[in-house]
Amino acid sequence: MSRLFLSNNGEPAIERNELLVSYSYTDRGQLQEVLDATGQVVRNFGYTEEGYLKRHQLASGAVREYEWARYTFPEKRPTPRRADGTPYRLPPLLEPQPDHEWRVVRHWGSDGEEYQFEYNLEEGETLVTDGLGRIDRYFWGPLYDVYKHVDALGNCWQAEIVAGQLVKRTDPQGGEWRYSYDDIGRLIETRDPLGRSERISYLRHWALPVQVTDRAGRTRRYGYDAHGNLLWEQDPLGRSTQYQYNPEGRVTHVTDALEKTKHLGWNTRGQLLSYRDCSNNQTLYHYDLYGRLSESINARGEQTHFRYDARGYLIESERPDGRIDRYEVDTAGQLTRYIDPAQKKLQFRYDLSGRMVERLDAMGHSVRFRYDAYGRLLQLTNENNESYRFGWDKLDRLIAQEDLDGSGRIYEYDVLDGVTSLTHVPSPHEQAPLSENAPATRTTPIRHDFERDAIGRLLSKRTEDGITDYSYDTADNLLSIIFTNNQGEKQQLEYTYDPVGQLLSETNSAGLLQYRYDELGNLQTLTLPDQRNINYLYYGSGHLHQINLDGRVISDFERDAVHDEVMRTQGSLITRTRYDKSGRLSGKAIHYRDAPAEVLPLLDKTYRYDASDNLIAEVLTQTQRRSLGDIAADDTAHLEQIIGHFHRSSHTGKSYTGSNRYGYDPNEQLQNTHQSRPNWQATQVEDFKYDKAGNLFDGPKLHGLIKHNRVLVYQDKRYRYDRFGRLCEKRIGSNWVQHFEYDAEQRLICVDQYRSGERERVMFRYDPLGRRISKEVYQSDHSEPRQRVLFHWQGLRLLQEIQSGLSSLYVYTSPKSYEPLARIDGGYGKESIQHFHTNLAGQPEQLTDESGGTIWRSDYCGWGEIREQWQDQRESREQNLRNQGQYHDREIGLHYNTYRFYDPSIGHFTQPDPIGLSGGINFYQYAPNSISFVDPLGLAYDPISALLELGFTGVEQTQSGGLDYRNSNALYTEKNINPVVTIEYTGDYALDAQAANTKAGLNQKSTPRGYVWHHVDDYNAQTNRGTMQLVKQTAHLGITHNGGVSQYAAVTGKRYTHPARFSKGAKPCP
Structure with a gap:
């Protein structure tokens, strides 16, 4: 097969051809x-x-x-029948x-996989x-339609198929899904096991829906x-989106409910050439x-270039600043x-079936994978040569996991694959106590039981502490979510929604939170329990x-052509x-809001990176005073007052330059820090050593390892873990012991600590x-407690804390962000606004009041521990926010x-x-x-790093924490298949996949x-x-990320299900 190139003058003559x-x-x-193209x-x-296929060999071998x-065919075969029971009359x-x-x-197969087939043609x-x-x-x-499937555990899945159409499906627990069709075979109604119905009506002659009414009676139109192109769609709130097309049927204009239009340009091959958003900012695409x-x-x-080998595989991508990422691909693709721009290498090895069996990081440390013949992971061995082991049932469901220390988890399932119990099994090994009064640790398993309804929704969870019910x-x-403890005390959360499923209210420990959205679904107003907005x-x-x-402005924002923030107001500041050519943050400058242009910034921060995008230097230039030239005397005095208030924490009366410098090993682990300030007697230096698995350790050993990834000793600290791997005891120096x-x-509920002979308990x-609410x-x-702090939440973000009767409300840089923007102290009508100034990772470095005066400032050690902080003596409230999503418990x-x-002294x-x-x-990492x-939620490290460890690049x-595989080697690459499509969400993984496969x-x-x-x-x-x-399963499963399903769930409150499934399929997106 060859590719033909026609002459440029439009003549049909072939200019050249190339073997594909x-x-x-x-x-x-x-x-x-x-x-292939290389022979x-x-x-x-x-x-x-x-003449039948006997064997075939893949490129992998x-x-x-x-x-x-x-x-031989049986003499009598069943007669196919129509929906009304009459037999087909075959031609x-x-x-x-x-x-x-x-x-x-x-x-x-050569990997040991084997199947045998027995047929009974008479009985089918x-x-x-x-x-x-x-x-x-x-x-x-x-007609060879499968109407019953008995799986390896004896579960029976039944289907009623009439005239080739599925009309009823019955799961092993008796749940029935029913399907109805019109006269020309189009699906018009689906009824689930709970009796709820979804209805579809169509154009008269085409299978194009004009109205879809869901189980709650909500209708989309x-x-x-005349060509079947979608011109408009309307949601249950009456909001419409409109589309325009070119003569080839490609979308050229998309107009949203606010009548703002996006423009798309195409070439004759159907490839997107340009995308212009409704702010008139344009992105261009070129093709070879x-x-x-x-x-x-x-x-x-900013230009990004892509180069491919003769087979069409991506081998180089050049970033806007000229740095190049390189990829090597084997015969099997x-x-x-x-090889990253710093020439650091990640290497990957596969078995003959294409399963990764080893990954070598940039330092040559190996992670190994062992599978059975059916592709089920049996053993995962980490860089320290310690292993996780896995057990599977007959339906390939994970039923047991043994962790590095012998502890583990046991899973039980219902017939719909819903987990019905989870048992945490303790390790057989016990760590010796660190103190004489250390309490005994638990040695028995911890079990959670789950109850689900006919479609798999979680109805209740039972633990030793009580029952949680869901409606x-x-x-x-x-x-609602209601927890009832063993004493009968209840805690309740309640939610309401609008007709498109957007959350309208949440009732929690703070009271009633209310939400209002604009026409595009963006959060417009959050109404607090005290009715502030x-x-x-x-x-x-x-x-x-x-x-x-x-109406009182907290911050205004200005953005550039790609909508990155370039300016924000923060009170009087x-x-x-600034950004570099690759879109990395290159600097921040804090100015007095009304200062003339010739006045230097109060503080300028410049950032430098290495070729792997690691921050290697921050240069902090602080301006205390400068000649203000012809500025009026009154203005000069005012500016000097602002400068003095802003820098009152710096302990120096003149301009200065300070710096933070960072060094990394080839695995991007922080290796050293050098921090200098004029008021410090010497540069503060930290050096870090890690074992092969990335655990911080103390001492001169070059090849040490931290067993089970648990740090036991670091500097003057000693750690002890229980049989479930939880920190149960910590000793700091000789006078401070903590019991957990x-x-x-498995949530921390109490810390008993003894410090210099004094006992303190934190609950x-x-x-x-x-x-956490208190x-x-x-x-x-x-x-009676000497201190009580209450915490209120909006979703999973800390919204408010009340300490000693003093309220502090937290505002973040966007409705989805965890980077703090402002703290609003005081109640209704008595608010004072404090503004956060953060570092590259969104960690607060400085807090200023509305006049621009500093009320708190800090410097950090390498893993987030405070090195030095200053707080205005007039300020009674503590500033406890640290890394994004983290709150410092000083006690x-x-x-x-x-x-x-999180323990900032060991980064674990x-x-x-x-x-x-x-x-x-x-x-623990x-x-x-x-x-x-x-890691705002404390759940997972960077998913991009996890993908790189698995061999997936690009x-x-x-911005919202999701993943875009468009330019990656995980994307499906077969010819003439479009692996990126747009669909309408159904709430069903299988139906979504079917629609995507078709498109x-x-x-x-x-x-x-x-x-998947x-x-x-x-x-x-x-x-x-x-x-x-459409991406490789191994690049998707187990990679924690935000996805469209979680957005759909957040908006609609629905949990995605598998009602169209008749047999097992791939696991879903989060």
Whole structure:
């Protein structure tokens, strides 16, 4: 097969051609070999004497073989029937048909996978037995429609199929899904096991829906032109989106509910050439002769270039500043080496079936994977040669996981694959106490039991501490969560929603929170329990340009052509932001808001990076005073007063330059820091050493390892963990001992500590979502706390704290961000606004009041511990926010991080990751470094790093924490298939995948083996649409990220389900 290039003058003459792929055949005309553009054999085939496929070999070397047997047709076959029960009258056959057929009776592969097939043609039954002895039975009708499947555990899935249409599906627990069709076979109604109905009406002659009414009676409407192109769609709130097309049927204009229009330009090949947003900012795309993306130019003029090998695989991507990422791909199309712009290498090794078996990081440390013949992971061995082990049931469901120390988890399931129990098994090993009065640790398992309804929704969770009940509306929106403890005391959360499923209110420990949205679904107003309003103003399609409190401006924002922030107001101050050619933050400058242009900034921060994007230097230039020239005397005095207030924490009376410098090892782990300030006697230096698994250790050992990833000794600190891997005891020096206690949800509830002979107890309480709602500090044996702090939440962000009766309200840089913007102290009508100034990772460095005066300032050690801080003596409130999503508990020296606690002195969490291996293979690791990485929920380190560890490059993280695989090597690359499509969300993984498969041009309902459809986090609540990307399963499963499904759930309250599933499929997007 060749590619033909026509002459440029439009004549049909062929200017040149180029070989793409070539094929060779046997003497009987059967395909024998497939060779790629370089002449490399990528597939070969062998056949039986009868002409049936006997074997084929993949480019990786894996071989698949088949054994065939001849079957004679039975004399009588069942008669196919129509929906009304009448038999089909098949047309007469034009020629005699054979009385037999050949069927595969055995299939096996070079990796040990094996299946045997037994057929009963008279009864329409097939038995499939694999090499593990698992048996699946399939029953099929006269048209070979499978109407019953008995799986390897004996669960029976039944389907009623009439005239080739599925009319009823019954799951093993009796739940029925019913389907109705119109006269021309279009699906018009789906009824679930709870009796809820979804209805669809269509254009008269086309299978194009004009109205879809969901289970809650909410209706979406659609209009089309004479060619079937979608012209408009309207959501249940009446908000419309309109589309215009060019003569080839490609969308050229998209006009949203605010009548703002986006423009798309295409070439004759159907490739996107330009995208201009409603703010008139344009992104351009260029392609090479083969139709591959060769260049993208964003609205800031930054150019990214892509280069490919002769087979079409990406081998180089050049960033706007000229740095180059390189990729090496083997014959099978698998990434074997990634070389970053700093020439650091990640290497990957695969088995013959394409499963990764080893990953080597930039320092040569190895992570190994071992599978069984059926692709199930049996063992995962980390860099320290310690292993996780896994057990699976007959349906390939994970039933047991053994962790590094012998502790683990046991899972039980219902027939719909819903987890019904989770048991945490303690380790058989006990660590010796650090003190004489250390309490005994738990030795028995911790069990959680779950109850679900007929469609798999969680109804209740039972633990040793009590029962949590969940209720839903007819649209599957979560209405309430009620926790009842063993004493009968209740905690309740309640929610309400609008007709498109957007959250309207939440009742929690703070009272009633109310939400109002603009026409595009952007949060417009958050109404607090005391009726104050935090308002968000946007431009374009949802770019934030102001946050105010009841009209009182907290911050105004200005943005550049790609909508990155370039300026924000902060009371009397302005912060201006600069970027380099690659879009990295290169500097910040804090100015007095009304200062003339010739006045230097109060503080200028300049950032420098290495070739791997690690921050290597911050230069801080502080201006104390300068000649103000011809500025009026009154203005001069005022400026000097502002300068003095801003710098009153600096302990110096003149301008100065300070710096923070950072060094990294090849794995981007923080290796050293050098911090200097004029008022310090010497440069502050830190040096860090790590074992192969990234654990911080103390001492001169060059090849030491931290067993089970648990730091036991660091400087003057000693750590002890219980049998579940939780920190249970900590000794600091000789006079401070802490003991930690946990509840049935493994949340820290009590710290008993003894310091210099004094006893103190710190108690924590949580709401039904696991958010901490109070902290109480007790001195010695006093029955009343000496300090009580209450915490209120908006979603999973800290909204407010009340300490000693003093209220502080937190505002963040956007409705989805965890980077603090402002703290509002005081109640209604008595507010004072304090403004946060943060570092590159969003960590607060300075807090200023409305006049620009500093009231708090800090410098940090390498892993987030305070090195030095200053606070205005007139300020009674403590500033406890640290890394994004973290709150410093001064009493115990740890940071609360939503789902667990973080110890900034060792850069590790104190408890294993609640999401297990989904957060990485080191349960305690925060990140390679805390200078550039963030983890607001305390659940997982950077997903891009996790993907690189798995051999996937080019994935980009979106602003809301999602993943975009568009330019990655994880994207599906088969010819003539579009792996990026837009669909309408259904609330059902299987139906979404079917729609995406169709739009992609796959011409099949099933997703290609080894791939999964990723829901990009661009879900549009108004149109109920979003982007899907077809990516490798191994680049998706276990990679924690925000996705369109979580956005859909947040807007609608629905949990995605599998109602269209008849057999098991790939696991879903989060």
